[in-house]
Amino acid sequence: MKRILNLAAVSLLVTCTAHAQSYPSEAVTLVVPYGPGGASDLAGRALAESAREFLGEPITVSNQSGAGGMSGARAVSESEPDGYTLLLARVGMALSPAVNANSSVDWDEYTFLGSLEATPMILAVAEDSPYESVEELLEGVESNPGAMAYAASGATAIDGFTVQTLLSDAGMDPLSAATLVPFRGGGALATALLGGHVDFLAIAAGSLMPHIESGDMRPLMVYAPERMDSLPDVPTAEELGYELAGQVVGWSALYGPPNLPEEVVTTWEDVLEEVAESDSWLSRAEDRGSISTIGSVDMTSYAQEQYEFYRNLAEEFGYLE
Amino acid sequence: MLNDLLIAFQAVATIENFLIMAAGIWGGVIIGAIPGMTGTMAVTLALPFTFYMQPIPSILLLVALYKGSTYGGSVSAILIKTPGTASAACTTLDGYPLARQGKAGKALNMALYSSCTGDFISNISLIFIAAPLALLALRIGPPEYFMLMVFALTMVSGVSGRSLILGLVSACLGLLLATVGEDMYGSFRFDLTMDMRGGLAVAPVLIGLFAIPELLKIVVFRNTDTQKAMQLGDNRVTREEFRRSLKSMLKGSMIGVIMGAIPGIGPSAAAFSSYGEAQRSSKNGENFGKGEVEGIAASESANNGCCGSTMIPLLALGVPGDVITGVMLGAFMIHGMTPGPMLFETNLHEVYMLFIGMLFSSVLLFGAGKATMRFFSHISRIPPGLMAPIVLILCLFGIFSISNSMYDVIVLLAMGVFGFFMFLLAIPAAPFLIAFILGPMLEENLRRALAISRGDPSILISSPITWLFASLAVFAIVITIRQQLKKAKS
Amino acid sequence: MGITRGVMVTVLFGIVLFVMIPIYVPRPSFIPGFAPPPDMWPRVVSILGMVLGLLLLGLSLSKTTEAIADPDAASEIRGDTPLGTLLVRFGFAVLAFAVFVVAVELLGFLLACILLLGAVLVLTGYWRHKWISLSVAVALPLLLYLFFSSALNTRFPAGTLLRALGL
Numbered sequence: 001m002k003r004i005l006n007l008a009a010v011s012l013l014v015t016c017t018a019h020a021q022s023y024p025s026e027a028v029t030l031v032v033p034y035g036p037g038g039a040s041d042l043a044g045r046a047l048a049e050s051a052r053e054f055l056g057e058p059i060t061v062s063n064q065s066g067a068g069g070m071s072g073a074r075a076v077s078e079s080e081p082d083g084y085t086l087l088l089a090r091v092g093m094a095l096s097p098a099v100n101a102n103s104s105v106d107w108d109e110y111t112f113l114g115s116l117e118a119t120p121m122i123l124a125v126a127e128d129s130p131y132e133s134v135e136e137l138l139e140g141v142e143s144n145p146g147a148m149a150y151a152a153s154g155a156t157a158i159d160g161f162t163v164q165t166l167l168s169d170a171g172m173d174p175l176s177a178a179t180l181v182p183f184r185g186g187g188a189l190a191t192a193l194l195g196g197h198v199d200f201l202a203i204a205a206g207s208l209m210p211h212i213e214s215g216d217m218r219p220l221m222v223y224a225p226e227r228m229d230s231l232p233d234v235p236t237a238e239e240l241g242y243e244l245a246g247q248v249v250g251w252s253a254l255y256g257p258p259n260l261p262e263e264v265v266t267t268w269e270d271v272l273e274e275v276a277e278s279d280s281w282l283s284r285a286e287d288r289g290s291i292s293t294i295g296s297v298d299m300t301s302y303a304q305e306q307y308e309f310y311r312n313l314a315e316e317f318g319y320l321e
Numbered sequence: 322m323l324n325d326l327l328i329a330f331q332a333v334a335t336i337e338n339f340l341i342m343a344a345g346i347w348g349g350v351i352i353g354a355i356p357g358m359t360g361t362m363a364v365t366l367a368l369p370f371t372f373y374m375q376p377i378p379s380i381l382l383l384v385a386l387y388k389g390s391t392y393g394g395s396v397s398a399i400l401i402k403t404p405g406t407a408s409a410a411c412t413t414l415d416g417y418p419l420a421r422q423g424k425a426g427k428a429l430n431m432a433l434y435s436s437c438t439g440d441f442i443s444n445i446s447l448i449f450i451a452a453p454l455a456l457l458a459l460r461i462g463p464p465e466y467f468m469l470m471v472f473a474l475t476m477v478s479g480v481s482g483r484s485l486i487l488g489l490v491s492a493c494l495g496l497l498l499a500t501v502g503e504d505m506y507g508s509f510r511f512d513l514t515m516d517m518r519g520g521l522a523v524a525p526v527l528i529g530l531f532a533i534p535e536l537l538k539i540v541v542f543r544n545t546d547t548q549k550a551m552q553l554g555d556n557r558v559t560r561e562e563f564r565r566s567l568k569s570m571l572k573g574s575m576i577g578v579i580m581g582a583i584p585g586i587g588p589s590a591a592a593f594s595s596y597g598e599a600q601r602s603s604k605n606g607e608n609f610g611k612g613e614v615e616g617i618a619a620s621e622s623a624n625n626g627c628c629g630s631t632m633i634p635l636l637a638l639g640v641p642g643d644v645i646t647g648v649m650l651g652a653f654m655i656h657g658m659t660p661g662p663m664l665f666e667t668n669l670h671e672v673y674m675l676f677i678g679m680l681f682s683s684v685l686l687f688g689a690g691k692a693t694m695r696f697f698s699h700i701s702r703i704p705p706g707l708m709a710p711i712v713l714i715l716c717l718f719g720i721f722s723i724s725n726s727m728y729d730v731i732v733l734l735a736m737g738v739f740g741f742f743m744f745l746l747a748i749p750a751a752p753f754l755i756a757f758i759l760g761p762m763l764e765e766n767l768r769r770a771l772a773i774s775r776g777d778p779s780i781l782i783s784s785p786i787t788w789l790f791a792s793l794a795v796f797a798i799v800i801t802i803r804q805q806l807k808k809a810k811s
Numbered sequence: 812m813g814i815t816r817g818v819m820v821t822v823l824f825g826i827v828l829f830v831m832i833p834i835y836v837p838r839p840s841f842i843p844g845f846a847p848p849p850d851m852w853p854r855v856v857s858i859l860g861m862v863l864g865l866l867l868l869g870l871s872l873s874k875t876t877e878a879i880a881d882p883d884a885a886s887e888i889r890g891d892t893p894l895g896t897l898l899v900r901f902g903f904a905v906l907a908f909a910v911f912v913v914a915v916e917l918l919g920f921l922l923a924c925i926l927l928l929g930a931v932l933v934l935t936g937y938w939r940h941k942w943i944s945l946s947v948a949v950a951l952p953l954l955l956y957l958f959f960s961s962a963l964n965t966r967f968p969a970g971t972l973l974r975a976l977g978l
Binding site for chain 2: 846
């Protein structure tokens with residue numbers, strides 16, 4: 001009896017190790033924690049397409065939206081750490097635990113496989129707005145306290161922090177100087193500005209570029225490390241000297257559940273290295289208006305920096321009780 | 322413009338494109354007809370394939386899948402009382418009674434005729450009045466949305482069955498359950514478990530509410546007739562039936578076109594509104610809910626009437642109105658085209674090709690519907706004692722695969738038991754569903770409007786459009802109360 | 812029936828209003844004062860629900876007004892089967908659902924579905940046709956499993972019990 005058990009244990013061990021050595025031996029699921037069609041979904045699909053050739057196995061994109069992206073994040077964080085369930089992480093994965101007292105997943109309950117891209121955000125007004133620059137807009141906000149409205153995904157969402165940090169930098173109360181009107185999704189946000197239902201907004205570039213190109217919206221400032229190629233005349237927040245707003249930027253990264261085996265981590269390091277050079281990844285990133293950051297950022301420390309940045313903001317703005 | 326359309330016609334009329342569209346429509350009908358599998362799923366699944374296709378065929382494939390699944394949803398709604406998609410929920414109300422009477426074929430035919438009519442009218446409006454409709458859509462801000470939703474909610478009275486009070490109780494339950502999950506400002510409501518932070522998805526709630534109680538009814542009451550198959554008899558839509566439904570069909574198509582053009586409203590609300598309007602204005606209003614073909618005509622023309630016009634905000638404004646058009650936006654961008662005002666200048670030829678292709682797809686929808694109908698109608702010959710368990714398993718697989726989570730499966734089963742309790746208390750299920758779908762739009766737009774006005778409620782009646790919707794709602798409520806009083810007297 | 816229903820509806824909305832909302836619907840500090848807070852809407856709806864419940868209750872007390880609340884005689888759907896039998900059948904159905912959810916954890920999605928389908932076929936009374944039932948119960952989940960995992964790449968939960976046994 002004992003021998004049989006031993007045999008079973010050994011064979012189990014053998015199959016397990018054999019399994020680990022041959023990673024990947026089946027399709028990998030990439031969870032996108034937001035709905036199909038959005039910026040994060042496109043990033044996930046672009047990664048899946050570019051990486052499959054270097055990984056040698058197909059990558060299936062699965063959209064698990066809900067709870068501001070945390071439903072999908074939690075599903076991955078709690079999944080089996082076998083390397084077959086990975087997460088397309090967004091800034092929300094660091095932001096949400098920073099601003100919620102009891103978040104479902106903490107910022108570090110993952111294995112950080114690497115950063116993917118930075119997605120710029122744009123501060124814009126409608127084409128018929130009287131404001132031609134950020135200073136004018138801020139003066140307008142200051143002279144009618146609370147009367148100006150801006151659209152965002154929520155008070156504690158990244159596109160809410162874009163405006164709140166700017167207001168804070170200008171010495172105003174981020175919560176009451178202008179009125180936040182929450183909308184769901186980039187399309188609805190853009191429509192709110194186009195239809196004149198709000199006065200300004202600062203959201204992901206992808207949702208605004210078509211309207212900026214058609215002349216229906218006027219870009220005032222870019223939230224990105226450097227100016228966008230397609231908008232060379234629009235200054236960045238950093239250039240204009242806004243300290244907090246200059247640090248707000250959207251990004252995507254590749255996460256896995258905690259304690260991924262060493263082999264999976266190295267496999268993905270190699271794969272991402274090759275993806276960074278591949279034409280399909282770079283051209284898709286350009287189409288979306290984002291900048292590839294693969295290999296240029298140490299993801300673990302970056303995620304921590306981001307978490308602490310938003311944690312401080314939330315405390316400063318009085319969002320945490 | 323006509324010349325441009327002709328050139329586009331030549332470009333799009335290839336065997337290859339036809340095959341792609343036919344496959345899309347057919348696949349959509351089948352996926353839509355399987356309970357638990359939705360049009361969103363079909364479109365999302367097809368997206369990776371479109372990466373390797375030409376831009377226009379790939380968009381046409383997605384559109385074809387969307388249209389096919391919108392019609393396909395009515396097939397299971399009629400045959401097994403399980404709407405394949407949320408927008409077919411209204412079709413259940415008259416379709417299933419017809420199927421029980423052995424007139425499944427008639428109901429399916431009526432659904433097909435009205436789907437194709439709505440679809441065609443919608444495509445025509447997309448081609449010729451996209452620009453004014455897009456402008457209208459932009460004018461609809463939070464207060465206007467709110468009033469429109471109030472008007473759509475007056476439909477609750479129409480699907481309440483015999484008691485308005487019980488209908489309203491059902492609607493309140495739906496409104497309450499819709500608040501579970503993330504609040505619009507970013508906090509969470511009713512998060513008893515971490516999973517509940519994601520809220521309750523429409524698909525498990527819808528299917529749980531309609532399909533599972535049917536199973537429980539068979540299990541608990543074991544009526545002898547549930548062991549017998551339904552007879553297939555009356556298959557044709559008579560000329561007289563078609564003529565009397567025509568008005569509702571055309572009105573439904575228009576309601577579909579307008580509601581589809583406004584981002585975020587979608588085919589379910591259009592179908593509910595059209596059904597309510599038809600019931601109010603029809604001479605056969607009394608028969609609605611008991612197996613009236615006109616009810617099917619109203620709801621099916623409206624939900625397919627959305628299919629074309631939902632492309633208007635996408636193409637003209639670059640704004641996707643729902644998940645499906647969101648996926649299409651992704652497909653456009655992958656092929657280097659950016660929907661929005663510039664699209665008509667930079668890619669006019671492609672836009673016209675798309676228009677022409679969509680017109681063809683209405684015809685293909687008719688063919689695919691006719692071809693699959695004969696096959697599907699055999700389903701109603703499977704005795705319910707076997708069919709209901711099969712439907713349960715289909716739903717479990719379908720719902721699980723939407724989000725890969727057992728949470729949705731648990732929601733499905735729990736909603737089923739809840740729906741059975743509602744049935745025992747004679748609380749109708751349809752008002753629950755309307756309120757569940759419209760509830761978030763109603764609440765969020767009310768709160769948005771009040772945020773913009775800084776708490777001043779007069780914003781809700783500040784524009785001509787709000788006046789229009791508000792008076793329509795008041796009109797509908799007055800009529801309902803008069804009808805109820807008349808009924809109570811007699 | 813009418814009175815019970817009125818009481819049930821009132822109590823249900825009452826629990827939501829007085830117990831659930833204060834605990835589970837927080838008012839976060841990042842919402843400005845003039846904007847309606849997250850608990851506004853649930854409160855309005857549950858107050859409305861309670862009023863409707865009381866209305867149902869009130870109308871059911873009098874014979875003449877009962878028709879407005881519910882023109883249906885609700886007992887007619889029940890037939891003449893004794894209540895006890897109905898409750899037992901209902902209990903079994905709910906039990907089957909609960910066992911299914913647990914079984915997915917232990918036995919995996921496929922096996923749990925086969926068991927559930929078998930159980931439900933027994934409950935609907937279709938089990939008389941033994942061979943049809945048995946083949947459907949095995950074949951249908953198997954086919955769906957193969958379809959979803961190959962065509963859609965769905966990863967169904969594998970049972971912990973089976974994995975522990977090394978399968």
